[in-house]
Amino acid sequence: MYRLLIVDDEEIITNSLFEVFNRFMPERLDVYKAYSAKEALEWMSRTRIDIVMTDIAMPGMSGLELSEEILKYWPRCRVIFLTGHSEFEYAYRAIQLANVRYLLKTEGYAKVADTVKEVLDEIVQGNQVTQLLEQSREQLQAFQLMAQGDYMRHLLQESDLIGVYMDIVVDEFCKLSIGLDPTQEVVMVLGRITYPEGRTYLEKNELMNAAQIRANTYLSEKTRSIGVVDKQGDLIWFIQPQEDSEEKYDEHLVTYLEGTLELIQESCQASLGLTLGFTISGASCPWSEVTQQYERLRQLQQLQVGDGIAIIIRDRPEAISGMPGKEGFITAQKAEVLAAYLEAGRSTEFLKELEDISTAALQCCGNPQYTIEAYYTIALMLYTSIGRLGLHGRIDEHGKLMRLDEHASMKEGFYYLKGAANAVFQFKQTDERDRTTLITDRICQYIEDHLSEDLSLVRLAEIHFFNPSYLSRFFKQESGINLSEFIDRCRVKKAKELLRDPYMKVRDVAVEVGYEAAHSFTRFFKKVTGMTPQEYRDTLTVPS
Numbered sequence: 001m002y003r004l005l006i007v008d009d010e011e012i013i014t015n016s017l018f019e020v021f022n023r024f025m026p027e028r029l030d031v032y033k034a035y036s037a038k039e040a041l042e043w044m045s046r047t048r049i050d051i052v053m054t055d056i057a058m059p060g061m062s063g064l065e066l067s068e069e070i071l072k073y074w075p076r077c078r079v080i081f082l083t084g085h086s087e088f089e090y091a092y093r094a095i096q097l098a099n100v101r102y103l104l105k106t107e108g109y110a111k112v113a114d115t116v117k118e119v120l121d122e123i124v125q126g127n128q129v130t131q132l133l134e135q136s137r138e139q140l141q142a143f144q145l146m147a148q149g150d151y152m153r154h155l156l157q158e159s160d161l162i163g164v165y166m167d168i169v170v171d172e173f174c175k176l177s178i179g180l181d182p183t184q185e186v187v188m189v190l191g192r193i194t195y196p197e198g199r200t201y202l203e204k205n206e207l208m209n210a211a212q213i214r215a216n217t218y219l220s221e222k223t224r225s226i227g228v229v230d231k232q233g234d235l236i237w238f239i240q241p242q243e244d245s246e247e248k249y250d251e252h253l254v255t256y257l258e259g260t261l262e263l264i265q266e267s268c269q270a271s272l273g274l275t276l277g278f279t280i281s282g283a284s285c286p287w288s289e290v291t292q293q294y295e296r297l298r299q300l301q302q303l304q305v306g307d308g309i310a311i312i313i314r315d316r317p318e319a320i321s322g323m324p325g326k327e328g329f330i331t332a333q334k335a336e337v338l339a340a341y342l343e344a345g346r347s348t349e350f351l352k353e354l355e356d357i358s359t360a361a362l363q364c365c366g367n368p369q370y371t372i373e374a375y376y377t378i379a380l381m382l383y384t385s386i387g388r389l390g391l392h393g394r395i396d397e398h399g400k401l402m403r404l405d406e407h408a409s410m411k412e413g414f415y416y417l418k419g420a421a422n423a424v425f426q427f428k429q430t431d432e433r434d435r436t437t438l439i440t441d442r443i444c445q446y447i448e449d450h451l452s453e454d455l456s457l458v459r460l461a462e463i464h465f466f467n468p469s470y471l472s473r474f475f476k477q478e479s480g481i482n483l484s485e486f487i488d489r490c491r492v493k494k495a496k497e498l499l500r501d502p503y504m505k506v507r508d509v510a511v512e513v514g515y516e517a518a519h520s521f522t523r524f525f526k527k528v529t530g531m532t533p534q535e536y537r538d539t540l541t542v543p544s
Contacts, residue, residue: 037061048259185284
């Protein structure tokens with residue numbers, strides 16, 4: 001989903017263009033409006049905007065000045081100047097700017113619509129055919145990249161030592177050509193790829209490399225970053241602003257990254273057929289807290305709703321309620337993999353690993369201590385998961401988890417672990433469906449209760465702590481209709497109820513369902529119902 005922002009200080013022009021483009025390409029284009037450059041910049045700070053259609057001559061900040069600020073926020077944003085000025089000076093200044101078009105208001109809606117479509121097609125094509133010029137250089141630096149990856153994975157596990165050995169860490173960053181500053185805070189992004197079915201290991205590896213290169217290309221435009229593959233096979237990026245960036249744009253960094261990740265998702269889906277889900281830090285953190293932040297991102301990733309959707313989750317304090325961070329790490333390799341599968345809800349892989357560990361433990365007849373340790377390692381994972389999910393009293397298969405002596409044999413004990421694991425996975429699947437339904441219902445109820453207020457996609461996403469593009473896809477997947485279509489249905493339903501009151505004026509009905517202008521409401525109502533509001537009212541039975 002791409003976003004168009006219309007900016008003009010003349011409300012009648014802004015509102016007319018908004019009405020035209022709001023129904024122009026609902027599947028591809030989300031439309032917003034602003035009545036001043038200041039209001040437009042507020043939108044820029046809230047979400048990624050792909051196309052801005054703006055007047056040039058406006059009070060305060062002109063459209064030309066606005067376009068320069070826009071490109072500082074979102075370098076890939078395209079600008080269309082729509083103005084009544086035909087003087088050469090305006091046109092000349094406009095064409096000097098990157099990614100801009102220049103149109104006269106006298107050219108008509110059809111020409112403007114064609115231009116928007118052309119620009120949108122250019123954006124899509126640009127995302128699909130972005131050439132990855134760094135590929136050959138990365139191949140030449142393969143050994144260095146391997147060393148960087150190993151080093152960054154080490155930091156993920158032991159970042160608390162950075163503060164103690166800062167001088168050494170600075171020197172190691174330099175030797176490994178890691179283009180980040182360990183003395184400055186860092187933002188982290190965790191990415192998970194959903195591969196097409198039937199792909200082999202090598203094919204998946206090639207796809208991951210291609211996705212990583214595409215992501216690095218986008219991220220390099222405004223940030224410094226390094227991305228590696230973690231032990232669970234997910235991608236993790238460490239990101240800092242460019243050294244010469246202005247301080248106010250450092251504050252904008254997380255919002256910028258969220259918008260850029262959407263473009264990465266679009267590019268990977270279009271050119272590679274890959275679905276990428278991202279979890280991003282809500283703020284930067286010191287390098288000494290990288291381990292803690294990494295574990296939190298993994299927890300947030302497991303709380304995602306919706307299946308197979310290109311999700312973006314931003315870390316917020318309220319995002320995980322009552323879930324403590326992981327205390328310490330499991331050092332045994334298989335136990336570590338097992339814990340990752342449990343968190344991710346990957347039941348098939350978990351149960352296979354559990355079977356392997358159980359078999360190995362039961363064969364160690366000469367070393368009963370190993371068998372006991374293996375049992376309690378797995379039992380503690382399950383017990384912790386049950387507590388974290390609040391399942392005490394709701395799952396029968398946990399009463400004897402931490403009491404090995406109550407099992408008749410070791411074999412029975414491991415069989416008990418399998419039953420407890422199945423119960424946890426079954427609850428996770430049910431809980432996922434319940435949470436999805438609850439969130440969808442909450443969004444629908446909010447829309448029905450606030451029809452007269454701002455129901456833009458960005459506003460709904462902010463209220464419900466979603467990424468705008470993800471909210472749009474999630475709602476369509478769960479409800480079967482577009483979010484805008486649902487809002488229209490609610491507005492029509494509410495309008496029909498209000499029109500039953502013969503003493504309520506049409507313009508008051510328009511305001512109640514979110515239309516500032518009565519004529520805009522009338523056009524909308526007739527398009528949906530085939531009748532004007534007054535014609536609909538005339539069909540109602542007039543009470544005696």
